Amino acid sequence: MPAFQSAEQLLRDIGGKRERLIINYLFVNKHGRFDVLADLLEGDERFLHRMIAKSILVKRDEWLYLDDRILSFLERFLEVNEDIQNYEVDEKIGAIALNIRLFQEENAWKRKEVFLQKVKKAMSSLGRVVKRNVIDLGKQVQMDYKTEVNPKVKEIKISEHNNKAVKLRKLIEGIEDLLENRVFFQEANDEMLNRLSVELRYDYLRDAKVNLRELSQEIVGYLNRIQAMQAVHRKLQEVKRLKDLFELEKRSNVEALIQQQQGLFFAPRLFISTPPSLEFLRSDQGHAIISKVANKLRHRARQNSSKSGVMAKKALDTTAVKEARINYFKLQQEFFKGDTDLFQFLLAFPFETNGSLEDRVKIFCKMALMYEDRMFFTGITEVYESLRYGVILPRDPRKSKSERIENTNWLKA
Template sequence: MNTFNDIKELISALKREEKLISEMFSKRKSINYKYSDALALVDYDENRIDYLIQRSVVRENGGLLELDDQFLEFFEQILDVNEEINLSYIDENIKNIRENIDYFLNENNENKKYSYLRFIKKTFRKMGIITLRSVVDLRRNIENTFKNEANYKNKQLKLENLDTKRKIIENLINHTLKLINEDEITFFNRALDEELNRIIIELKHQLGESSHNLIEIEKQIIDYLNQIKHQGKFLEKLRKLKYLKDHFTIEAETDIKQIIAAKNQVIFETRLSEPLNLSLDFLRENEKAFETIKKIAKNHKNRKQDKPILADRISDEYLESNIESEVMINLEEIRNKFVATSDNLFNFILNYDFHKEVDFDERVTVFCQIISQYEQELVVEDDFQKTNNIEFAIVYSR
């Protein structure tokens, strides 16, 4: 088996065949990738595929190609789409940290002590990310199992196994916190610097977030298992009734007639709603789901669609620009003209030309408005007069 000579050769090979590798990665769960399909993505140059096979980027088996497990795991880890939860990796990191702490405390050479400390920092940094990722993968696997596993017994068994993994992650979190807070106090007193302190604070935050998520996951698993238990009991009873019905012994071996007669209100009882929403990953990647979607779309293809009713053409007269002008009463202008006269205010307004038709009531309103707004500039006499049954005070300008 050949290997890449350096990182530059590896990156160049992945860049050159990015179209093929990207397509194989996206189809890794839905189809078996054929050698003939891969040729179309490398311009029908078999040497390019042989190059990847020789360097274990892809593997060939009976005319089918698949990404090598090492590269597949690398891509899934980097893109955060992996579904396998590697709990042993977290446990191994804890053991490695304990070993290197012992090496650090026993070492007198400063250079070697620094190398041990650097390894401990790097491992602590990885542990928080790996734990968070494991919790996310656990939640994803739980939802996919409950929504996509058709066999009830396998669904229950898988959920119970995932719950066991949840407990393992919880124990690993507790061991990590115990390592930091209790078991290695001497190490942290000797080696604690600003960088290590920052890493430990971030790690505690990540582990705390993971613990809160695990509590929600536990509730979710309990809810799913209860739903499965309820559905399983119902199906079990249904199978027994069907068996008795098929053998024509249901009336002889059960009291079904008496129960139905006494429970005629069952039809009015509310049904237990347990919706099962299909996951987007299942709809995107499963070929059978795609075929079902196409069949449904075909059935709705000939459905009569109501055409929108078009409105009549707008008449041109509605589009014409009509300007409507209105003469406004300017109180300040009236006041200025009144000041220049010796007439009383009411008589002045009664005979004033407003350049539009203004009735007697509106002129009385203008009279009151001017007195209200320009009271300081007017003299209101004690003398009163009466016009059209309206009694008014005599008002002059100062």
């Protein structure tokens, strides 16, 4: 026997101040510990037991949840449910088709009006359900593509969303078929029915079809990217396998490729990070990591605030500071006049400020990147004070590669 015999009794038992407090807490947090909710009620545990007895709350171990019927009603009314309600669209289409058939078979007008009211009731909410499904489906596609780490799981989720989009498109076609039943609309001759038909066709279905078409193209693009990523991942796994077996150099041309890619000499180290999934962040382990990161941020903020006083004092110091400025254009002109390598040239160059070795190394890297097209990367490395550097010479189009390399023999003498 149901716990509530009327809508008045239901509203009375869930509309109180304390009931609203508990329902709102569980709706926002999805669940809550029994002792935490009791503290919200100032220790009144009997009140929670009464809500459990009336099937407003459900208790599992030490956790309390809203009853699925109340939770589903709130999610659907507020349109915050993440589930795609294709089954609801299918059921409404079936109800409309059934009542149209009963309307046409019935001869008594009073009974025909009953079936007509059921058709209008289903049509009045059908458009909103279709629109909400299209929006929720688009959000879930983007969410799973951006947050899911496992490529295979990501592909399965996106493919399932694609199946839902195809199903929803077929359901929209079924709705359009029902709206083409001119015999029914002429026999009903109802102004409200005609208005609902126009709103459903032009305010909901037309926009839903356009959005679904764009979403399908987006899904196809996502699936193609995922497959490309999986191909690269498989290739990297094969490379790692060969490397672990010490067969990479023997069974591939990796050495030749690396020698051709001179830019790798100056390339920074890549750090690839992937965002954690929302499911992980909602778990206890994810909550612990979030708390740890928050503590670090608070500690960093306190350090910055303590340094602000020191920085303010330094800002009051009006002593002029002479900034070393380097004219890279003139510097590279001087370099291309000679035949020495770039590193030795920079070591011997008389800068206005006696730059340290670290500063000269930074200038060396910056010039190699700025004038890469005018320089010749020999592939030879030398050592200066335990620092290994690449030998870079001015590019002379009149000399062959072997002649340019011969110019570096004096380095090995």
